[in-house]
Amino acid sequence: MKKILFAIAAFSMLTACGSDAEVSNNSAEVELTKEQIVNVYTHRHYEPDQQIFKMFEESTGIKVKVINASADELIQKMKMEGKQSPADVLITVDAGRLGRAKEQGLLQSIQSDVLEKTIPSHLQDVDNQWFGLTKRARVIAYALDRVKPEELSTYEDLVSKKWEGKILVRSSSNIYNQSLLASIIANDGEAIAKKWAEGIVANMSRSPKGNDRDQVKALVAGEGDLAIVNSYYIGKMLNSADAEEVATAKKVGLFSPNQEGRGTHINVSGAGVAKYAPNKENAIRFIEFLVSKDAQQIFTDANYEYPILESVAPTADINAWGEFKEDTLGLNKLGENNKKAVLIFDEAGWK
């Protein structure tokens, strides 16, 4: 008897859920015809983004539907969906992946005076296929008690003998490291880039592991004197719920390298309109909204990124590190040199 009851319960659950799903699907289809929407494929899994999307919905009445996954997976998904892809906008956290999406014919060129005017030209695609939304700098974090900022100068200097066994950096599978090396390839050439990667490997204090925050913790724990990290993670640590993390972040200084020369390597989180976007107009409005003053304010206040809009000041936490000169290398170069960078990493033994 129990068994039968169980079977009935299980079956009714199955059918109940099944019909629920159908109902919601049908209603979604009905909505499609009535409601304005924009389908967003995004790699940015940040809470503040939700807030920005909601603001966009309120001000335009266009509903934002989101698929979250890593940019690589999203690009693969768009490729497979082809013309049927529901994606309107692709958002990534680095320029390299946007370059890749463009290369594979997944994005389209768009006309937007707003984007054209707001975004510095080296932070957007030459063919207007993608646009930077926020900036992040890859900087050198140093232990305040052991290193003086005067000892630091450039990325290239990190391979000098004095830093032997002192450098902390994460795995080469990380896109920010790949972009950094890609920028060195673009600026100094492949041969120097390879020497540089080998030099860093020789100076590493431990085999690469963990994420950027872990490099900072290891730095303070004394495992090394310098760490190559993205600045906004320090911002996040300074505002962490864990008092210990806050204390840790306060024990490091940030140094922006290459100030005398080309400037510090920066990358963008950016967006592009999908080639087969079913809601192209909404997609453009959406991206324009992301570079509006309100949205930019949230990006920097809640996520500690550098706003792309010059009229918005970076939040106090990251402003404290001072202004710095940015490398104005066209970010297209990052995507173009990405694969070369990965091959060099392998050859240099950078895990």
Place this chain on the structure above:
Amino acid sequence: MKQAGSNSETFSLKSRIKRFLRDNNRWSVFTLAIVLFLALPIIFIGVELFAGPGETWSHIVKYLLPEYILNSLFLVFFCSVLVLVFGVSSAWFVSRFEFPMRRQLEWLLILPLAIPSYIVGYAYAGIFDYGGTLDLLFRQWNIEFIRVDIMNRAGLAFVLSISLFPYVYVSARAFFLNQANNLLEASKMLGVSERKTFFKLMLPLARPAIVAGLVLVLMEVLNDYGAAKYYGVNTFTTGIFRSWFSLEEPETAVYLSALLIIIIFALILFEKWQVRKIKFSSSKSNSTQIQRKESSGVQKGLIFIMVFIPVFLGFVLPVAQLLYWAFLTATTVFDLQFLFVSLQSFGIAIISAFITVFFALLLIYFSKWSALRFIKNVARVGVLGYAIPGAVIAIGIMIPTIALDKWIIDVLGQFGVDSGLIINGTLIALFYAYAVRFLAVAYNPIESTSLKVSSSIPDSSKVLGVGNLKTFFKIEFPLIKTGVFSAVILVFIDVMKELPLTLILKPYDIDTLAVKAYEYASDEMVMEASIPSLFIIFTAMVPVIFLNKLLIKK
């Protein structure tokens, strides 16, 4: 059906085909159809194999492959050892002895499975980190803290073992509980010591069950991406992702997955071979449950400690760390929406669990009823999905379903209907993907219990003219119920924490707890990921406790 009608039994192709036509029955056809359906994504990946690897292959072989192989072998070896120690010892103690809190520990031992292994990895890193939990405690006691670096190969082997050993525990316990009693009594009567009985009798007999669990563990170990990446250990699977995304060569990634599949297939064949070698069936022992031994107070205490250690390391400690993080971040992260997402996750997981178990039952029994022997081996092809990284399966699913979708769009388009994608981006594709991915998880426990059902019972039923299906429902199903329910639970838990597949194939409006946890963790907000992780654990606890009640009542 045709008569072969020839007495020259040569092994020519002709006679083989003849024999196939003669012995072929509808069950064989059904089995083949189901295998084809479930293996379709794997076949699509396999086809790409003939294209060969991309141009960076020689680069990979030169700079990366040795490390991948070495690290993967290291993990396979040490995880096997640890998992066997934790899984088998706890299963034996729990089945054989009475000790304090035995009932609670019995189901607590399954729960480490409920925490995604990358989250366990984060939790342990958090415990041993600078400024981590241990560091803080030691500082409070004013003791110099010597940091143990857990983020390396050995640490990874530990983390994976401690979160995966329940696969072995579950299958070993099912054997000890239901099959071992008669032999145990006999051994006792012959005056054989407890220890000798265990090592000389129980362990060899339980081997098929234990190995079935172990194969699942190893598939999952080889497939792990999150924990390995975080701990900086490069394995086959991290290599698949590197060649796919960093080197931009999907064909090389597919090639590496295919190599991985071959390794797994070798593991499965090894398992089959060793089960056949021991060829056994204890037919009559289904009726009696094992008698538990009362022992002295000291012994009880020791046994309690032995059983508590894996629960402590695999569940209590990581959950404590997660709770601490949750406490720190609750005000910013907690949201009533989590309750809704929990319900969604629960619904998706339970439906997929039933679908997957249903397919596993079909495969096992159809191939049994088929008169052709090779069909049984063909059926096993269906379980390979577990060894393939979820992201790769997702691609394998999308190739045929998108083709089908496009065909539907074309057909409907002629009638002026624009249907859009019907299968992709809906729950159908997701359920299909889960069935492909987790079939092995359902197949193994059901198969190992069904092997123990002596064939004489269903045979006599069939002699009496009762059909296959009726025999199954009236006689066999009640006997393999334990295995079936274990399978439902295991698939349920696996779906609850599944990530890459879900990310790629999920519909817009559906969220799962695993996806929520990932959104935080991938942005280095490990602490914030603790709340959705805890929700996964608590949601998974519900059916685990329910299953255990069923097992005990039996």
